[in-house]
Amino acid sequence: MADTTSAAPKPASKPRGHSWREVIAALRHPRVLITLLLGFSSGLPFMLTGNTLGYWLREEGVELAAIGFLSWVGIAYSMKFLWAPVIDKVDVPILGPLLGRRRGWILLSQLVIGAGLFAMAAIGPAGGLLTFAGFALVVAFASATQDIVVDAWRIERAESDEDLGLLTAAFQLGYRIAILATDALILLAAAKLGWNNSYVLCALAVGVGLTATLFATEPARIDPEAAKAQAGPPLWTPRGLFDAVVGPFIAFFRDHGVLAALLMLAAISLYRLPDFVMGPMVSPLYVDVGLSKEVVGSVRATIGLGATVVGIALAGLSAVRLGFTPTLVLGAILGPGSNLAFAALAYLGGSVQTLSMVIIVDNIATGFAGAALVAYMSSLTSLGYTATQYALLSSFYALLGKVLKGFSGQVVESLQAAYDPMTAYAIFFTGTAVVGIPALILCAMLGVRHRREQRRLAQAPA
Numbered sequence: 001m002a003d004t005t006s007a008a009p010k011p012a013s014k015p016r017g018h019s020w021r022e023v024i025a026a027l028r029h030p031r032v033l034i035t036l037l038l039g040f041s042s043g044l045p046f047m048l049t050g051n052t053l054g055y056w057l058r059e060e061g062v063e064l065a066a067i068g069f070l071s072w073v074g075i076a077y078s079m080k081f082l083w084a085p086v087i088d089k090v091d092v093p094i095l096g097p098l099l100g101r102r103r104g105w106i107l108l109s110q111l112v113i114g115a116g117l118f119a120m121a122a123i124g125p126a127g128g129l130l131t132f133a134g135f136a137l138v139v140a141f142a143s144a145t146q147d148i149v150v151d152a153w154r155i156e157r158a159e160s161d162e163d164l165g166l167l168t169a170a171f172q173l174g175y176r177i178a179i180l181a182t183d184a185l186i187l188l189a190a191a192k193l194g195w196n197n198s199y200v201l202c203a204l205a206v207g208v209g210l211t212a213t214l215f216a217t218e219p220a221r222i223d224p225e226a227a228k229a230q231a232g233p234p235l236w237t238p239r240g241l242f243d244a245v246v247g248p249f250i251a252f253f254r255d256h257g258v259l260a261a262l263l264m265l266a267a268i269s270l271y272r273l274p275d276f277v278m279g280p281m282v283s284p285l286y287v288d289v290g291l292s293k294e295v296v297g298s299v300r301a302t303i304g305l306g307a308t309v310v311g312i313a314l315a316g317l318s319a320v321r322l323g324f325t326p327t328l329v330l331g332a333i334l335g336p337g338s339n340l341a342f343a344a345l346a347y348l349g350g351s352v353q354t355l356s357m358v359i360i361v362d363n364i365a366t367g368f369a370g371a372a373l374v375a376y377m378s379s380l381t382s383l384g385y386t387a388t389q390y391a392l393l394s395s396f397y398a399l400l401g402k403v404l405k406g407f408s409g410q411v412v413e414s415l416q417a418a419y420d421p422m423t424a425y426a427i428f429f430t431g432t433a434v435v436g437i438p439a440l441i442l443c444a445m446l447g448v449r450h451r452r453e454q455r456r457l458a459q460a461p462a
Contacts, residue, residue, distance in 0.1 A: 031157060032170045034216045038106070038150045039174025041209025045113050045143035047182040048120075048202055049073050049136045055187070055283035055293075056195045060125045064284055068409025070133055071280040071402075076140040077147065078399035084148050084391035085248070100218030102156070105149040110209050112142035117203035121196045146209075147394070152386040155378050156219035162320055165375055169316025172371040176308045176363075181205070184300030187293040248385035249392065255382060260449065264380065267442035268397045271328075271373050274336045274436040275366060276401025278429055280408045282342060285425050289350035299352065299359050307360045311367025315375070318368075324376045325450040331372030332436070332443040338362040339433035346425035373397060 047053075054067045062070075087105050091097065095104035116139035123132050154171055158164035182202060189198040253261045286296050318327040341361040348354045377393040408428070415424035 031217070032166060034212050035154055035157070035167045036170040036174035037208055037212035038153070038216070039171035040178040041106075041110060041174075041206070041212060042143070042147050042150050042171070043175035043178030044182060044202065044205060044209070045117070045139050045146075047179055047186075048117065048199065049140045049143070051279055051283045052182055052186055053136060054280050055287065056190075057125055058284045058287045059195075062125065062129070064281070064409035064413050066129075066409070067284060068280050068406050070129075070136075071408075072406045073133060073137045073140045074405075075399070075402045076137065077144045078395045078402045080144040080148050081388065081391040081395040083145070084388040087145070087148050088152075088248075088385065088388050099213075102149050102153045103213050103216055103218055106146060106153070106213045106216075107210065109142045109146035109149065110206055110213065113139055113146065114203050114206035116142060117199055117206070121199035121203065124196050148391045151378070151390045151394070153216070153219060155381055155386050155390065157217070158378075161379065164378055165316060165319040165324075168319065168375040168378055169312060169371060172315070172367070172374055173309065173312045176312055176367055176370075177305075180300060180305055180308060184297050184304055187297030188301065191293040191297070248382075248388040251382050251385055252380070252389055252392070256380070263442065263445060263449070265393075265396050267328075267439060267446055268373070268377065268393055269400055270436075270439035270442060271332060271397055272335065272369065273401045273404070273439060274339050274432045275369075276398065277405050277408060277435060278339050278342065278432040280405050281412055281425070281428065284409075284412075285342065285346060286350075288421060288425070289345065291350045291355060295352060295355065299355050303356050304359045304363045307363035308367045311364040312371050314364075315368040315371030319372070319375045323450070324372075324379045325446055327372040328376045329440075329443045329447045331369035332440045334365040335369035335439075336433040336436035337365040339429050339436070341365075343426045343429035343433070346422045346429065349422075 050071065054071065057067050057070065058064075087101075091101050092104035092108050095107055098104070099107060116135050119135040120132060120139065123135065125132050150171075154167050155164065158167050186198050186202065189201060193201075256264065315327060315331065318330060338361060341358040345354055345358045377390060377397070380393060381389040412424055412428050415427055418424075419427065
């Protein structure tokens with residue numbers, strides 16, 4: 001990663017190779033543990049306003065089309081680049097001077113997330129669907145804000161490309177553990193305690209992130225370009241607003257070149273499209289195929305946990321051994337496997353054996369692809385504009401998928417008008433896998449560009 005926005009970036013350079021023992025030893029560092037806990041904090045609200053929320057709504061008898069539309073609360077994650085410049089330039093009152101800019105924003109967002117989850121638990125869908133969705137939107141907005149700052153903290157705390165790969169793997173592992181808790185363990189809790197009490201437990205789990213934030217160290221690295229930006233015009237002036245909002249975008253295209261930057265943005269925007277589009281219909285499929293919450297939760301919490309660890313670990317080690325771009329290409333190949341696995345579940349039926357195989361494929365594929373994309377996007381940012389640029393990249397990766405997935409329920413209902421329900425599900429999930437082909441082509445183009453750049457650097461005179 002470049003030290004200044006004007007320096008030539010190295011977004012896909014191959015890091016120095018490490019032995020397996022060195023990698024494991026680095027993962028024991030306290031800083032890496034804090035990154036893992038912050039990853040857990042970032043992942044905690046995601047399913048609670050996404051697929052798990054869809055499970056709750058489906059059991060309450062809400063129609064598929066409405067579930068799809070309610071998934072649009074997740075668009076908040078894709079619009080976070082709009083307020084990321086403020087987070088890059090402004091301290092939180094009271095908390096900022098006490099904890100620092102990054103930690104102040106993280107703590108504030110975590111407090112709002114906890115309050116929003118408590119409100120969702122108190123109201124429930126039966127208390128008014130629009131009000132319930134409104135609090136879900138508040139949680140999603142605060143969660144998106146937390147993501148902005150945690151991503152910036154993680155990138156700024158990394159001491160090298162190798163270190164960034166390790167911190168990214170730790171973040172993704174924590175994130176995926178939270179996903180398992182809110183996508184698996186919560187089903188077991190809901191079967192015993194009910195959905196409302198289960199959301200209360202998740203609100204209490206926000207305390208994990210609060211603790212990590214208090215023990216985290218505020219990034220101390222000072223970059224000349226960052227210092228210049230901080231000393232620039234105030235944010236509320238026209239020049240200050242331009243520098244904060246447009247400056248990071250100009251720096252990104254200047255650092256990477258216009259054509260290369262456009263290729264990167266196109267690949268990122270399509271990379272997780274299959275996963276996003278199918279997302280709202282996964283939980284309704286479980287309900288409609290006849291799988292109980294206990295069965296789904298048990299399989300996810302046992303087999304799913306191991307598969308997730310394998311996927312994250314493989315991606316992290318691949319980033320260290322092969323580099324960010326080759327790992328990205330591998331993730332583009334593995335990612336759509338999740339969609340085909342769910343198509344098989346709809347076609348073969350809801351046996352425990354079939355569900356177990358689906359969970360294994362899904363968690364390894366999504367774990368690897370997710371970690372690969374995060375590591376790649378992290379390598380593209382400039383230190384002076386970390387939060388804004390990463391928010392821009394993560395918004396590009398999610399925006400199209402978040403918009404399209406709102407129509408997923410309508411698509412399935414339309415297919416069910418022509419086919420039996422399970423055949424309609426199978427066709428839908430197969431179609432979402434095919435959507436991943438353009439991303440694979442673009443990632444392959446990035447891979448070719450990466451190899452050419454490596455050869456050019458190798459042939460350059462010392």
